[in-house]
Amino acid sequence: MVRRVIEIDEEKCNGCGLCAKACHEGAIDMVNGKAKLMREHFCDGLGDCLPNCPTGAITFVTKEAPEYDEAAVKTAQAEKLAAEQKSEKPQEEIQKRLHALHQGGGCPGSKMRMMNREQSPAAPVSAQQSQLVNWPVQLKLAPVRAPYFDGSRLLIAADCTAYAYASFHQDFIRGRVALIGCPKLDSTDYSEKLTAIIRENNIKEVTIVRMEVPCCGGLQRMAQQAIQQSGKFIPWQVRVISIDGEIVE
Numbered sequence: 001m002v003r004r005v006i007e008i009d010e011e012k013c014n015g016c017g018l019c020a021k022a023c024h025e026g027a028i029d030m031v032n033g034k035a036k037l038m039r040e041h042f043c044d045g046l047g048d049c050l051p052n053c054p055t056g057a058i059t060f061v062t063k064e065a066p067e068y069d070e071a072a073v074k075t076a077q078a079e080k081l082a083a084e085q086k087s088e089k090p091q092e093e094i095q096k097r098l099h100a101l102h103q104g105g106g107c108p109g110s111k112m113r114m115m116n117r118e119q120s121p122a123a124p125v126s127a128q129q130s131q132l133v134n135w136p137v138q139l140k141l142a143p144v145r146a147p148y149f150d151g152s153r154l155l156i157a158a159d160c161t162a163y164a165y166a167s168f169h170q171d172f173i174r175g176r177v178a179l180i181g182c183p184k185l186d187s188t189d190y191s192e193k194l195t196a197i198i199r200e201n202n203i204k205e206v207t208i209v210r211m212e213v214p215c216c217g218g219l220q221r222m223a224q225q226a227i228q229q230s231g232k233f234i235p236w237q238v239r240v241i242s243i244d245g246e247i248v249e
Contacts, residue, residue, distance in 0.1 A: 198227060
């Protein structure tokens with residue numbers, strides 16, 4: 001079947017191994033000091049490995065590849081866990097390694113972070129105060145699973161909206177986990193990744209913010225499709241920003 005999987009440029013790969021550690025499915029191995037996609041049927045095409053690559057050696061490609069085999073992945077994960085539990089490594093060491101893996105690695109700019117914005121919901125918000133609580137925010141770099149998704153109100157926004165609408169932080173980011181992308185410039189269908197984020201985390205509601213331009217309808221379509229395909233009933237709304245910075249819907 002033709003589907004999206006990752007591709008690793010051996011010339012760019014520096015052999016750090018961070019992508020192999022970040023791949024929850026175990027699709028990547030280190031071979032002769034280089035990362036290689038060894039099991040295409042383990043690659044879910046969501047790209048948790050991408051933000052961990054410090055050299056940009058990993059990209060998405062659409063090609064003929066075996067269908068993603070979730071059952072085989074779960075079996076391999078169970079076998080790996082059983083082997084680790086039987087090993088002589090102290091449990092504390094295993095937990096530290098798992099924690100480091102969960103926090104991510106590679107490029108410092110794409111490392112997963114949570115920012116504490118403690119304040120009363122009724123308190124006034126300074127125009128100079130950021131309301132961002134999660135990092136990274138780019139859909140391409142965002143992890144599928146993250147602590148900040150648990151119980152969150154999710155904001156899916158087009159890149160341009162934050163520049164066009166002056167009170168974007170106060171009116172949209174405040175109290176929400178933000179993910180941004182551009183359906184035209186990114187040349188990526190985010191519906192599959194958004195489906196996984198919504199399905200695998202406890203998302204309470206979804207707000208989609210887009211520009212009035214036609215190409216921004218692609219982001220709305222992807223988000224709505226993801227909610228539907230997740231199999232969950234989640235309240236959602238769409239807000240549309242005009243080019244001159246007004247809310248028109």
